[in-house]
Amino acid sequence: DTAVSQTPKYLVTQMGNDKSIKCEQNLGHDTMYWYKQDSKKFLKIMFSYNNKELIINETVPNRFSPKSPDKAHLNLHINSLELGDSAVYFCASSQGGTAVYEQYFGPGTRLTVT
Amino acid sequence: SQQGEEDPQALSIQEGENATMNCSYKTSINNLQWYRQNSGRGLVHLILIRSNEREKHSGRLRVTLDTSKKSSSLLITASRAADTASYFCAPYSGAGSYQLTFGKGTKLSVIP
Numbered sequence: 001d002t003a004v005s006q007t008p009k010y011l012v013t014q015m016g017n018d019k020s021i022k023c024e025q026n027l028g029h030d031t032m033y034w035y036k037q038d039s040k041k042f043l044k045i046m047f048s049y050n051n052k053e054l055i056i057n058e059t060v061p062n063r064f065s066p067k068s069p070d071k072a073h074l075n076l077h078i079n080s081l082e083l084g085d086s087a088v089y090f091c092a093s094s095q096g097g098t099a100v101y102e103q104y105f106g107p108g109t110r111l112t113v114t
Numbered sequence: 115s116q117q118g119e120e121d122p123q124a125l126s127i128q129e130g131e132n133a134t135m136n137c138s139y140k141t142s143i144n145n146l147q148w149y150r151q152n153s154g155r156g157l158v159h160l161i162l163i164r165s166n167e168r169e170k171h172s173g174r175l176r177v178t179l180d181t182s183k184k185s186s187s188l189l190i191t192a193s194r195a196a197d198t199a200s201y202f203c204a205p206y207s208g209a210g211s212y213q214l215t216f217g218k219g220t221k222l223s224v225i226p
Contacts, residue, residue, distance in 0.1 A: 043216040090156050102147060105156030
């Protein structure tokens with residue numbers, strides 16, 4: 001069974017469009033995360049979220065918004081896509097609400113904005 | 115959250131050799147985690163070492179932590195081609211936020 005899954009795996013779209021990436025975890029974890037990995041392989045935290053608190057990295061544009069229908073899902077919605085949004089986006093989850101616990105990552109979604 | 119800095123940026127070794135990569139950080143930590151990323155895949159957790167631990171083993175992996183020098187090292191013994199990947203450290207300060215910040219990693223190539 002896949003622990004953390006993301007869909008789609010690849011997403012090619014045009015500038016200005018709105019798109020969503022879905023993430024699901026079946027580990028029973030309380031906290032989920034979104035990361036962005038750019039072309040230089042630099043992995044940056046975008047959001048962390050549990051049922052109590054959303055923490056947003058201050059560098060993330062407000063065009064990005066996480067949406068959590070339930071504890072097992074944290075989707076990433078992106079408005080008005082820009083060329084610079086092209087990257088690989090990773091979802092992750094961890095037990096509890098602190099980084100004391102290891103994080104489990106999804107396989108990634110490669111977003112290409114043309 | 116603080117970012118670890120991995121060194122070297124790239125490392126190339128022959129299969130069977132040992133590989134050592136280092137991580138430095140700036141402020142005191144609660145724990146430090148090491149992750150591996152194979153090309154095109156998500157990160158996989160390897161080892162978590164707490165601030166009161168000096169060494170930890172997991173199979174062919176050995177992690178050391180020197181809090182006085184604010185540094186950690188990851189040793190992979192008897193490397194295999196399948197160990198080819200990027201390795202990241204993530205120091206966690208425990209200061210409220212539970213986010214991890216990753217550096218640029220060490221890219222390890224194990225040549226068969």
